[in-house]
Amino acid sequence: MSLHTTKLLINALKKLGELMCDPDNELAAIIQNAQHHNAWFTPTEVKKSLSSLGEMLNESDLEQWFSTICLTTTPKKVGLILAGNIPLVGFHDVICVLATGNTALIKMSSSDDKLIPTLLAQLVNLEPSLADRIQYVERLKDFDAIIATGSNNSSRYFDYYFGKVPNIIRKNRNSVAVLSGNETTVEIEDLGHDIFDYFGLGCRNVSKIYIPKGYEIKNFFEPLEKYQPIINHFKYNNNYDYNKSIYLVNAVKHYDNGFLLVKEDLSFTSPLAVLYYEEYDSINNIEKLLDNAHDNIQCVVSNINLSIKKETISFGESQHPRLWDYADDINTVDFLLNLVK
Incomplete structure (x- = not known):
């Protein structure tokens, strides 16, 4: 990834973070409507998630995070099976895939299939070069690696179907x-x-x-x-x-x-x-x-x-992870960078 490309991505993600902290009319409408699709996604909780993720995408942290990312220009196709237990829970995985230059094949959770597409559409508007690297799929195929999040039961299913490719399979914690x-x-x-x-x-x-x-x-x-x-x-x-x-x-x-x-x-x-x-x-x-x-x-x-x-x-900070606070203590970026070696 060239320095120029990195700067463009940092700038786009920073602007997306600002939008998440101060939603425009389109995003505000999605926030209000989310509870009609999933009763747990009240406007208060969705705004809380957007604000936390928006704070994560501050310029200083983005620059520090991207300074650890050095990758080839031959992207891999990474299948993402996203959870839907809380709003936008799979957003960080998507950002990791895009930041490392790979292509995200996203299988949305039916519990949260509106918020992430809305945000990623905004991200593509900010950085059009990402358009070809975001794909939504109903069934995963032709992938080079998998990142799947689910329950202890679903993890056994994931192990069976995806165990032969590089993977991160998350269970209950x-x-x-x-x-x-x-x-x-x-x-x-x-x-x-x-x-x-x-x-x-x-x-x-x-x-x-x-x-x-x-x-x-x-x-x-x-x-x-x-x-x-x-x-x-x-x-x-x-x-x-x-x-x-x-x-x-x-x-x-x-x-x-x-x-x-x-x-x-x-x-x-x-x-x-x-x-x-x-x-x-x-x-x-x-x-x-x-x-x-x-x-x-x-x-x-x-x-x-x-x-x-x-x-x-610290008390009150568990729901405010930073870019390098990876789920299950597995460095998602390192996993993705190793795919291209």
Whole structure:
């Protein structure tokens, strides 16, 4: 990729980021209509995703990111199977393919098939040379590599069909938070974003907290009151009511603040509207536990300086990844650059 081409791409992506942070009329209409196709994609949540991704595409980070990209002019065809659990969740994979000079064969999720095409059309308007490198497909064929995101069940299907070509196949992951017990009210409020943004449907959402023995749950609940309106979303409310009834019928001990159920559990994967917790008496034990479970965890949120393999993220920042924060700790750009060697 020539320096001139890189500059053009950086400029186009920067302008796209500005549009995402300040949508024009066309994008604003898509934002408003998204919830009619997918009830989870409310205008508030879609705007939240657009803003986060728009911030990612700032000029400084783009220049730093592109400085690591040096590739041949012989593009490969990369099949992308995108997820649709939260708005625009596959956008970063598409950008990685385009930034490395490859061609994206995009199989959209039926849950999110309007937002990304709208944004990519805007990107092509800004940089027309990308037009031939973006293709939407119903069935993947004639590809050189695959990046597929799905559940643990779908990953077995992906392994079977795509295991013979270079691939990144992503499975279920969850994010956790480790509390010291000394968090400020503001820090717990910020943690609320990690828990409730996108209704808790993303792999970067915190689904479990680790708390010191003797921690008062009321100290956790009180700062979260600002998120109470989440219960007004009918699908979230349905999940809350269902899980609450199960716990009540089965006499399962839990805490309830009227919009979030908190239950002690060893698992990382909590049901929607439920947050699991586990008590600890030693940070060293938690560090060992998290390192042993490294492959099941997407993010670790904490104000503690943890000695673990995974980088710790500040409260409220799990849904604000930067260009080089790759899903599952697999460097997507390195994977794509190696295809052309």
